[in-house]
Amino acid sequence: MKIYNTLTRQKEEFKSIDPGKVKMYSCGPTVYNYFHIGNARPFIIFDTLRRYLEYSGYDVTFVQNFTDIDDKMINKANELGITVKELAEQYIAEYFTDAQGLNIEKATIHPKATENIDAILDVIGKLVDKGYAYETADGVYFDTRKFDGYGKLSKQPLEDLEAGARIDVDEGKRHPADFALWKKKKEGEPFWPSAWGEGRPGWHIECSAMVNKYLGETIDIHSGGQDLIFPHHENEIAQSEAANGKPFAHYWMHNGYINVNNEKMSKSKGNFFTVRDVAKKYDYEVIRFFMLSAHYRSAINFSDELLAQSKAGLERLYNCLYNLEFLASKAKKRDLNETEQQLLSSVQEFKAKFCAAMDDDLNTADAISVLFDMARYLNTNMHAEQPLQLLNDCIHLFRELGQVLGIFTKSQEDTISNEAKALIEKRKKARAEKDWALADSIRDQLKEMGIELEDTRQGVKVHIITNA
Numbered sequence: 001m002k003i004y005n006t007l008t009r010q011k012e013e014f015k016s017i018d019p020g021k022v023k024m025y026s027c028g029p030t031v032y033n034y035f036h037i038g039n040a041r042p043f044i045i046f047d048t049l050r051r052y053l054e055y056s057g058y059d060v061t062f063v064q065n066f067t068d069i070d071d072k073m074i075n076k077a078n079e080l081g082i083t084v085k086e087l088a089e090q091y092i093a094e095y096f097t098d099a100q101g102l103n104i105e106k107a108t109i110h111p112k113a114t115e116n117i118d119a120i121l122d123v124i125g126k127l128v129d130k131g132y133a134y135e136t137a138d139g140v141y142f143d144t145r146k147f148d149g150y151g152k153l154s155k156q157p158l159e160d161l162e163a164g165a166r167i168d169v170d171e172g173k174r175h176p177a178d179f180a181l182w183k184k185k186k187e188g189e190p191f192w193p194s195a196w197g198e199g200r201p202g203w204h205i206e207c208s209a210m211v212n213k214y215l216g217e218t219i220d221i222h223s224g225g226q227d228l229i230f231p232h233h234e235n236e237i238a239q240s241e242a243a244n245g246k247p248f249a250h251y252w253m254h255n256g257y258i259n260v261n262n263e264k265m266s267k268s269k270g271n272f273f274t275v276r277d278v279a280k281k282y283d284y285e286v287i288r289f290f291m292l293s294a295h296y297r298s299a300i301n302f303s304d305e306l307l308a309q310s311k312a313g314l315e316r317l318y319n320c321l322y323n324l325e326f327l328a329s330k331a332k333k334r335d336l337n338e339t340e341q342q343l344l345s346s347v348q349e350f351k352a353k354f355c356a357a358m359d360d361d362l363n364t365a366d367a368i369s370v371l372f373d374m375a376r377y378l379n380t381n382m383h384a385e386q387p388l389q390l391l392n393d394c395i396h397l398f399r400e401l402g403q404v405l406g407i408f409t410k411s412q413e414d415t416i417s418n419e420a421k422a423l424i425e426k427r428k429k430a431r432a433e434k435d436w437a438l439a440d441s442i443r444d445q446l447k448e449m450g451i452e453l454e455d456t457r458q459g460v461k462v463h464i465i466t467n468a
Contacts, residue, residue, distance in 0.1 A: 142179050
């Protein structure tokens, strides 16, 4: 497998530190609200990477943190009149609700910043002792000029960096790019004891500490959104490598931005959407499918039109799957003849094409194209006279590849509403009683509900249809 490494700006052959094992860290949410569609993209992308690595035979230890203490959380908790801990617990639960809907698997470990203060203080202590950090009136800062490699991830030389929107400005800092490791307490804020006074951790240090505690000093893959390259990931590298004297991560992976109707997403423009909001109109699985329909490093445009296209595309794949399952429900057991064995071999070739796409820097867009090609082939070549084994093998492979992407989580029973199921049974009874007018009326009613019935010699076949 080849991975584009942000650190080297090129694709590299993936080789894990320990053969057969992968240590992977991905930056998680700051839990003060529902997560938005921009957050959802890295959660889905790197869940898919983890799935594919496991599918390829690796034993993956995947850590994704929760930032449960920072300025935004303190401000939101104060607005609501609750504690920061109560706010965090509420939105961690909401995270898992949406993540489950998107079929994002739980990480091996989901550590919280506030539960790892000792590990954070340990790293800060090392940095102070080694001369990489200094104390000011309001906290402890990392001295970016002391770390020779600062800027190697973002390719921004230290001398070009100026104080700005993403850099904390403080008169006590030695350089505008220096960043807080520890913030001394202010009135009304949560705090913990430390050698530098009571306070709380800076944002960047928590990830370094948690990587060090749960995965070790050097890991295989560190991932997140493109917006985290600087300053967050740049600062993680600096403080981790300064503290440990070892490379922090061998591969850095970053997904591209999401635009909304070709404009940058922002609350001020009114085009800011949480996943919870979008899921009220589109199924969670459609959102996931949409996110995987473009290469993860490219920018992706989010719009109703594109979501509708994703919905229609996903339904085409499901219809192929349901058609196969319908044929299998009527098929007979017998051995495959030579023609059927050749057909099965041709179907299995799609697996190699799928894996080739995923091995090429997690190209989920091409992998999805393989699924569409496979669906067309299956729709053309599968029929009712074929043996159960052939049909079941095709179903198994189609579902298997889909599940690597985290799709195909539903059965046809899940897709059809109870109202539609009742109408299908009512129509079946009408046909048995030769009440053709009622049967046709029900068929039209179902079509308006997005369900098309096909009467075959084997029985009634159900198709999901879309207006997209």
